[in-house]
Amino acid sequence: MSDRQRVVVKIGSSLLANEEHLTLRYAFMHGVMEDVARLRDEGIDVVLTSSGAVAIGLSTIGVAPEEAGLLDKQAAAACGQPLLMNAYKQIALEYGFDIAQVLVTLDDLEDRRRFLNTKNTITRLIERGVMPIVNENNSVTTAELKVGDNDRLAAKVAQMVQADKLVILTSVDGLYDRNPEDEGAQHVPVVEDVSEYLEVTSSVSALGTGGMLTKMRAANMAQNAGVETIIGQGEVDRPVSALLKDERRHTKCVALGDPDSSWAIWLTDRLQQAGGLVVDEAMAEKLRKDRADIGRCDIVSVQGEFSKGDVLHIYDEDGEELARGMSNFTSAEILLLARNTDSTPSELLGYESKPRIIAADNMAVIQDHHLTWEAPTESVTLVG
Structure with a gap:
């Protein structure tokens, strides 16, 4: 430079x-x-x-x-x-x-x-x-x-x-x-x-x-x-x-x-919110300490409609924002994967893929110097 x-x-x-x-x-x-x-x-x-x-x-x-x-x-x-x-x-x-x-x-x-x-x-x-x-x-x-x-x-x-x-x-x-x-x-x-x-x-x-x-x-x-x-x-x-x-x-x-x-910086400083995920308490505890892979079993609800490659805001069940990360799947695919944990991704999606929703390498944990975003009011909660 x-x-x-x-x-x-x-x-x-x-x-x-x-x-x-x-x-x-x-x-x-x-x-x-x-x-x-x-x-x-x-x-x-x-x-x-x-x-x-x-x-x-x-x-x-x-x-x-x-x-x-x-x-x-x-x-x-x-x-x-x-x-x-x-x-x-x-x-x-x-x-x-x-x-x-x-x-x-x-x-x-x-x-x-x-x-x-x-x-x-x-x-x-x-x-x-x-x-x-x-x-x-x-x-x-x-x-x-x-x-x-x-x-x-x-x-x-x-x-x-x-x-x-x-x-x-x-x-x-x-x-x-x-x-x-x-x-x-x-x-x-x-x-x-x-x-x-x-x-x-x-x-x-x-x-x-x-x-x-x-x-x-x-x-x-x-x-x-x-x-x-x-x-x-x-x-x-x-x-x-x-x-x-x-x-x-x-x-x-x-x-x-x-x-x-x-x-x-690119992951955390967003201009618009593409969507969000709410994770369970066990995953939330991990994210309060460091980055971690988010699997389909860690997800409580999906917020908004988004595409593969969009950066998602990740929250605990109380609405505290924990991290932001790039999604490996669309919102519809995540719902399908999270609701059918007994089936493989290839059986559900028709193509081979690891079941990681967001990889740790594609995530940034929210720090004190970041301004957090409120969780969207509309979400799809997983049942069963």
């Missing part, structure tokens, strides 16, 4: 788009790109994750943000994406560098092979001196198959490219212990345990999809990969470099000193 530092910068819709006219804020974009050029000259590679396509595309299709449904947003993204990228490209060229667009979907990040393909593309662009701009492909995503917020998308990209820092530019100068508009609200300069602040706010801007809650979740994902997160005001001179050099107020979410392996 190059000796150059890598920084992922997330820019939200409220900074890029004029809320009243739904047009691009070119002065802001010039300020960011000038700062990026400065950082590149200083030996820092930058990857942007940029919102804005839906917001500026809404004016093209003549729909107000508060009235836009899913189809409107998909159409708006298709209209706004070329406008956004053209603006970025023209401004970047003024400052002596070029950009490339990388559109991703949830599957590109949750499927391991596609995740690695995306990583290879972004890495090669960086190596060739081109700045990648990553955004969710909102013209084709649906509510069920959507990352949903670019904060966590940016954290996923930071993990992917093994960034040194993740900078989230927003409309405030960091995290507060309550709504910053409330009297007595105190700025929080340093965060070590993100879970203490998860419920500090869930409000969102008129144009954005995430509030400070998603930024805390993103910061936790970055922490797990050894990436420091900086959250700060974007509408200022030198919006990124001033934060990196600690020249103005911000919130710093410190990185873990001993980050997980890239495989464990």
Whole structure:
């Protein structure tokens, strides 16, 4: 890997788009790109994750943000994406560098092979001196198959490219212990345990999809990969470099000193829950100590419909999340195997397979630094 530092910068819709006219804020974009050029000259590679396509595309299709449904947003993204990228490209060229667009979907990040393909593309662009701009492909995503917020998308990209820092530019100068508009609200300069602040706010801007809650979740994902997160005001001179050099107020979410392996990070930091398993107490005790193979006799219930290769959340019978691991079978196959333990997998499925539902090598046990997910309310409990 190059000796150059890598920084992922997330820019939200409220900074890029004029809320009243739904047009691009070119002065802001010039300020960011000038700062990026400065950082590149200083030996820092930058990857942007940029919102804005839906917001500026809404004016093209003549729909107000508060009235836009899913189809409107998909159409708006298709209209706004070329406008956004053209603006970025023209401004970047003024400052002596070029950009490339990388559109991703949830599957590109949750499927391991596609995740690695995306990583290879972004890495090669960086190596060739081109700045990648990553955004969710909102013209084709649906509510069920959507990352949903670019904060966590940016954290996923930071993990992917093994960034040194993740900078989230927003409309405030960091995290507060309550709504910053409330009297007595105190700025929080340093965060070590993100879970203490998860419920500090869930409000969102008129144009954005995430509030400070998603930024805390993103910061936790970055922490797990050894990436420091900086959250700060974007509408200022030198919006990124001033934060990196600690020249103005911000919130710093410190990185873990001993980050997980890239495989464990990919397994644990999910953007959407594919499904889950509830295991019996004997298996739960094993998982509280270390990874272990999960067999069909260990399963109490199956949650959701999922495919082979999906990463499942594993719970005890009280709903405590214990681990996450890649399934060797579909949800229907697991139910069939677990309900018919006297028959071999080949007899039940029609092909040869070991009866391990999840192998220990394809599992990561939940640690204190991970944010756990609640168990799904709907599940199929095994009988007999």
